[in-house]
Amino acid sequence: MNLLANLQHSINNSLKNNAFCINTVLYSYEEFAQIISNIRISIKKFSDEEETNIGLITNDDIYTYASIIALWLEGKAYIPLNPEFPIDRNLTVINQANIQSILDSSDTIVFSKFNSISTINLENSEINLTPAQVSNDTLAYIFFTSGTTGTPKGVPITFGNLSGFIESQWALDYTITEEDRCLQMFELTFDLSVVSYLAPLLKGACIYTIPKDEIKYSYIYELMEDHELTYSLMVPSILHYLRPYFEEINCPSMKFSLFCGEALPLDVTEEWSKCVPNATIANVYGPTECTIYCMDYTYSRNGTNKAHNGILTIGKDMINTSTIIVDDDNNEVEIGEEGELCLSGAQLTHGYWQNEEKNKEVFFYKNHNGVETRFYRTGDLCCVDKDGDVLYLGRVDFQAKIQGFRVELSEIEFHAKSALNKLNTIALAFVNSISNTEIGLVIESKAIDTKQLLGNLNEKLPKYMIPTQIKFIESFPLNTNGKIDRKKLIKLFTD
Amino acid sequence: MVKSTEKNLSNFLQIKKYKMETITIKETISKLLESILDHNNFEMHDELTAKDVDGWDSLSHMMILTKIEEAFNIKFKLRDLNKLKNMGSLVSVIQSKI
Numbered sequence: 001m002n003l004l005a006n007l008q009h010s011i012n013n014s015l016k017n018n019a020f021c022i023n024t025v026l027y028s029y030e031e032f033a034q035i036i037s038n039i040r041i042s043i044k045k046f047s048d049e050e051e052t053n054i055g056l057i058t059n060d061d062i063y064t065y066a067s068i069i070a071l072w073l074e075g076k077a078y079i080p081l082n083p084e085f086p087i088d089r090n091l092t093v094i095n096q097a098n099i100q101s102i103l104d105s106s107d108t109i110v111f112s113k114f115n116s117i118s119t120i121n122l123e124n125s126e127i128n129l130t131p132a133q134v135s136n137d138t139l140a141y142i143f144f145t146s147g148t149t150g151t152p153k154g155v156p157i158t159f160g161n162l163s164g165f166i167e168s169q170w171a172l173d174y175t176i177t178e179e180d181r182c183l184q185m186f187e188l189t190f191d192l193s194v195v196s197y198l199a200p201l202l203k204g205a206c207i208y209t210i211p212k213d214e215i216k217y218s219y220i221y222e223l224m225e226d227h228e229l230t231y232s233l234m235v236p237s238i239l240h241y242l243r244p245y246f247e248e249i250n251c252p253s254m255k256f257s258l259f260c261g262e263a264l265p266l267d268v269t270e271e272w273s274k275c276v277p278n279a280t281i282a283n284v285y286g287p288t289e290c291t292i293y294c295m296d297y298t299y300s301r302n303g304t305n306k307a308h309n310g311i312l313t314i315g316k317d318m319i320n321t322s323t324i325i326v327d328d329d330n331n332e333v334e335i336g337e338e339g340e341l342c343l344s345g346a347q348l349t350h351g352y353w354q355n356e357e358k359n360k361e362v363f364f365y366k367n368h369n370g371v372e373t374r375f376y377r378t379g380d381l382c383c384v385d386k387d388g389d390v391l392y393l394g395r396v397d398f399q400a401k402i403q404g405f406r407v408e409l410s411e412i413e414f415h416a417k418s419a420l421n422k423l424n425t426i427a428l429a430f431v432n433s434i435s436n437t438e439i440g441l442v443i444e445s446k447a448i449d450t451k452q453l454l455g456n457l458n459e460k461l462p463k464y465m466i467p468t469q470i471k472f473i474e475s476f477p478l479n480t481n482g483k484i485d486r487k488k489l490i491k492l493f494t495d
Numbered sequence: 496m497v498k499s500t501e502k503n504l505s506n507f508l509q510i511k512k513y514k515m516e517t518i519t520i521k522e523t524i525s526k527l528l529e530s531i532l533d534h535n536n537f538e539m540h541d542e543l544t545a546k547d548v549d550g551w552d553s554l555s556h557m558m559i560l561t562k563i564e565e566a567f568n569i570k571f572k573l574r575d576l577n578k579l580k581n582m583g584s585l586v587s588v589i590q591s592k593i
Contacts, residue, residue, distance in 0.1 A: 215579075221574075245573040434557060
């Protein structure tokens with residue numbers, strides 16, 4: 001598959017179609033092509049030819065999406081930088097990825113100390129969508145996710161990985177056509193955004209985004225009803241927010257309703273199926289390391305659905321991924337036995353960005369069906385049934401998902417401890433009254449004022465990683481193994 | 496003449512009632528916010544938005560709306576939620592329901 005050539009053809013064949021609806025404004029593919037071409041000229045003019053990793057300020061506008069495509073057509077990778085993230089965190093990413101140039105559509109440039117290239121108010125050039133030569137090993141993007149030691153870790157994804165993903169996405173038969181109106185609800189720092197804009201662009205469909213100052217779940221509902229969306233990928237936490245209003249929702253136009261990023265409860269899915277009476281509902285699964293998602297399960301409206309503890313199965317691997325479930329010594333476990341889910345295949349990243357230590361920890365080689373194969377340990381505890389469907393059981397480590405974002409709890413503890421002059425802290429994920437996950441922080445101390453602490457955390461961490469509740473305890477309870485009893489601490493927030 | 500005075504008086508009372516309600520509604524919301532967010536570092540005015548208030552994020556938003564529904568014995572429609580751009584619009588949506 002030649003991804004960029006396909007993209008070029010799709011845009012050229014859809015010039016009269018709407019490409020985006022951003023904050024109620026429609027943009028045609030022709031306008032999109034024009035802006036892409038203009039930005040390409042600026043990239044060539046103002047960045048070094050050798051530069052491969054380019055920063056991108058993630059605004060919700062046509063210029064930001066056009067910048068991604070422009071960078072790709074120039075054979076360069078984008079590294080999303082959310083202007084609302086703390087400056088410290090963005091600088092860490094910029095340094096780690098060795099970024100010199102940053103594309104920025106803001107009225108006032110965000111990073112004036114770097115080679116910021118403005119993507120707005122550019123002169124119109126000739127439309128040029130001809131892609132540069134790229135190989136399967138050329139980087140398409142690097143996304144940084146929460147790291148255990150206080151520094152985010154980069155996941156580089158190549159055009160080979162991305163082509164592998166798109167090929168297996170098409171094989172799912174959740175077909176998108178140029179008639180479709182597709183939801184893009186994700187921050188561009190979250191890799192589920194990639195499929196949400198790329199799949200529609202490859203088919204000439206229209207993409208509907210969420211303005212940053214809107215409440216996501218209610219805005220999604222209005223888009224679904226008022227613009228008769230036909231295709232959506234959402235995180236399950238949106239369903240938890242919408243659940244009290246399910247009776248008001250009726251979207252017969254929806255053809256495909258996909259979920260990813262968090263555990264999907266079966267009961268909520270059943271209730272949701274009545275809101276989207278004509279839609280095929282699917283649960284897809286995958287970490288950023290294996291390019292967006294790599295496993296899929298189609299929800300059955302009339303039959304029975306497999307679930308464990310009320311959580312819908314994540315189904316089977318997609319065509320370019322092979323999965324195994326292993327014990328601590330990387331031996332495959334028997335059917336029905338629990339173990340860690342491991343992934344391999346064309347979508348799997350070559351490894352974390354300049355992080356050999358972490359790579360040794362989570363990637364390993366194993367003989368699989370007679371071939372020496374590289375696998376990635378997901379940290380997800382799973383088991384497989386006799387039909388080959390995989391059930392998600394929980395995490396093997398201290399990672400949590402907050403609205404789909406991966407959060408290493410130890411990263412929060414790291415920053416909390418340094419702000420508190422070494423007081424002991426434990427960060428916990430707990431499920432709140434509407435079944436969404438929140439972060440609580442327990443401090444081993446008498447009650448103290450936490451304003452300074454929250455101020456410090458806000459300077460270091462994105463909003464979704466900031467604890468929403470803080471409790472104090474004079475000494476942490478221990479379990480029978482002498483370890484801090486996190487289950488007891490969680491009760492501080494849930495009882 | 497008499498009629499007109501009556502009308503004026505009635506208008507005056509209407510406006511007064513409206514104003515009192517607005518003030519009571521705002522006071523109630525202010526107390527709710529204080530109890531949910533654990534602080535009162537905000538000033539109640541019509542242009543106040545969630546962004547201006549520490550801790551009023553998408554997580555606490557749901558809880559705040561639920562508490563407001565309970566306090567005024569009303570139920571927001573999903574469509575109402577997008578109209579809640581600031582304190583002024585919140586108060587008028589509440590007024591339209593009580």
